[in-house]
Amino acid sequence: MKLEYQKKVASLNRQKKHGASTEAIEKTKATVSHLHTRYIVDMQSMDSTVSEINRLRDEQLYPKLVVLVDGIATMWEAMKEQHENQYKIVTALRYLDMSQSTKETSDQHHERTVQLWHVVQEWHSQCGKLMTHQRLYIKALNNWLNLNLIPVDTNLKEKVSSPQRSRSPPIQSLLHAWGDYLDNLSDELARTAISSFAAVVHTIMQQQVEELKLRDKCEDTRKELARRTQQFEDWNKKYMQKRTPPDEMDPERxxxxxxxxxxxxxxxxxxxxxxxxxxxxxxxxxxxxxKSLTSMRTQLPELFRVMFNFSSEASNTYRKLRSIAHPPKPNANS
Known part of the structure; x- marks a missing residue:
């Protein structure tokens, strides 16, 4: 509409310059006046809409993001403590005497191994999704904020009153820092460690399958032996009864x-x-x-060492974000 208004103003100026008829000039003036009025109304409506969007941004969205930062910071602090404890436990397991434990793999043991494999796979998947979705979410918010902060030119020939907009709302520094911090927080080592552990568990799982197949084969052979032994004893008993009493001189003996x-x-x-x-x-x-004991004693400590390091980095990241989300209040006495 602004371009249309400016074109009509330029047309009016040309008409005046070239001595157009009064009727033509008045008609163009009426059009210019109408466009000017519409523009003023539209700008006031847009200003009202922008003001409401900014109010929602500052009073609704920003506080929720602050709560989200606090929640994630608390989560990563708890995760750091848990992974540290897990690392200490699995490190101590290296010296645990397992000589008296069951040596054969049971069906229940194998089922738990399969369950562990599925859990670790899901862990790997969710870890990647957690970081990816955070980055995408903050990137989308930053893109929206960049559009939200673009100033609107309300000038025609005269300055139209427009609410003064804050150029740096609190959400801006938070989102910019959030995006930068997430870009620098790499989860590659963590995901690789989880994936490697999943591969180890899968190898153990396959070896257990072979062991259980051999167990079943032994059971089948044991049943066959029992059946053949019984058949032999039954046959031998009947056969010898037919040959009783035995004759040492019998050529058929x-x-x-x-x-x-x-x-x-x-x-x-x-x-x-x-x-x-x-x-x-x-x-x-x-x-x-x-192989299971060796793999667990080497892989588990490494897994939780990496996870502890990653959760520590994530915790530090969100602790810094929390300080941005909760800036120190100015001293009233200063």
Missing amino acids: AQDKDIVEERKSAVEVVKQRLEEDEEAYQNQGIQVRE
């Missing part, structure tokens, strides 16, 4: 021994296979246990 030995040999084959399966199962259990 040697043949009986061969038949018995042949059937007994079939049982021995299964028995030997069971011994081999049990040995493989036992070795796999020892291997899983040793």
Whole structure:
């Protein structure tokens, strides 16, 4: 509308300069006057809208951001303390005697390992989302604030009264510092540490699966041995009853021994296979246990050391933001 008004004013000036008819000049003057009135009304309406937006910005949005800063600062301070305690605990676990604990992986143990893997994966995902969403949110607020603080030119030919706007509202320093601090707060090491631990847990989980497969194989072989042993005993009992009383001079006695030995040999084959399966199962259990303990004793302290460092940095960041959100009040006596 301002451009339209300025064009009409320029047209009016040309008409006067070139001696246009009074009727034409008056008509243009009426149009200029109408546009001027509309512009004044629109500017007053816009000023009222801008004033309300600024009021909401300063009285509604800014206090909520201050509360958010306080809440996140408290959260990171608590996280720092928790990760520090976790680091101390897992470091002490290096010296824990595990020799008397269960050596085989149970179904429940494996289920807990799978559960841990899912939890750590979710932890990694949520850690990344937490930082990404914070950065995007503060970036969006800064972009909006930059538009909000653009001054509006209310001049036509005469100065139109417009409310004086604060060039540096409190929210500006807070959001600018917030954006800068988040850009400098890297969560890459933390996410890498969590991801590495998830990979370790996944490896343990796969090794446990192999161990449980060997356990089930032993159980199947054990059942087969019991079945074959029972079958042999039943057969041997019936067979020997048919040959009773035994005759030492019977030429078929040697043949009986061969038949018995042949059937007994079939049982021995299964028995030997069971011994081999049990040995493989036992070795796999020892291997899983040793690798699990070694991995946990090295990876857990490193994980919580990194998380403690990251939470300390985040806590320091939000402590500085909190000081910006709560600037010291001027001394009334000064």
